[in-house]
Amino acid sequence: MHTHADQTLLVLASGSPRRRDFLSQLGLTFTVSAADIDETPHPGEEARAYVLRLAREKARVVAARSPGAWVLAADTTVAVGTELLGKPQSPDEAREMLGRLSGKTHDVFTGVALAGRHEEALAVHTRVTFRALSAAEIDWYVSTGEPVDRAGAYAIQGKGGFLVASVDGSPTNVVGLPLGETLALMERAGVPLAWKR
Numbered sequence: 001m002h003t004h005a006d007q008t009l010l011v012l013a014s015g016s017p018r019r020r021d022f023l024s025q026l027g028l029t030f031t032v033s034a035a036d037i038d039e040t041p042h043p044g045e046e047a048r049a050y051v052l053r054l055a056r057e058k059a060r061v062v063a064a065r066s067p068g069a070w071v072l073a074a075d076t077t078v079a080v081g082t083e084l085l086g087k088p089q090s091p092d093e094a095r096e097m098l099g100r101l102s103g104k105t106h107d108v109f110t111g112v113a114l115a116g117r118h119e120e121a122l123a124v125h126t127r128v129t130f131r132a133l134s135a136a137e138i139d140w141y142v143s144t145g146e147p148v149d150r151a152g153a154y155a156i157q158g159k160g161g162f163l164v165a166s167v168d169g170s171p172t173n174v175v176g177l178p179l180g181e182t183l184a185l186m187e188r189a190g191v192p193l194a195w196k197r
């Protein structure tokens, strides 16, 4: 018997409001169920491998409690050379991270994973170049509170826009969900998309 694909449930395994907004903008109907996993990198783990591992883990944890659903998860990290910059744990750490990024180009990686009938995953890489920042600019930005809960201590889509000189690659990848690649992934897996109903 033919089953209508659009009856398949889509679950976003994320507590991130950015990811929720992006998926909504695509016209997709979904529920949200955040996965709480250990995000500690393995010793010497490369950024691409790290974000893929975490995205897959988040998707699997939620898929295990969502029978019959497609589960989408993602993880974003900032890398300076081989060093991973996660979310700052304090204003001092945020200042330190922003100082490291000032006047240089860094890498942003997002891993996207889909779990359900089968698994699919991909990682997207964007290069972001920061302006040379003054200490006063960094202090002010940290005082806005925006760096909290942001990989690399900035939000390009918010007040942190002034930090950035240029972006090479997917802009939505930097905010936490590379939209073009995520759509391609869902299409490949057979997840029902709004314009295909």
Ligand SMILES: Cc1cn([C@H]2C[C@H](O)[C@@H](COP(=O)(O)OP(=O)(O)OP(=O)(O)O)O2)c(=O)[nH]c1=O
Pocket: 013, 014, 015, 016, 018, 019, 034, 035, 074, 075, 076, 077, 078, 108, 149, 150, 151, 152, 154, 155, 156, 157, 174, 175, 176
């Ligand atoms: C670099 C950058 C990161 N970020 C955010 C995206 C991610 O939400 C966050 C990185 O943390 P993640 O661990 O990728 O995601 P999360 O903890 O917010 O949500 P969940 O694991 O439940 O899905 O940093 C921005 O919003 N703007 C930016 O410019």
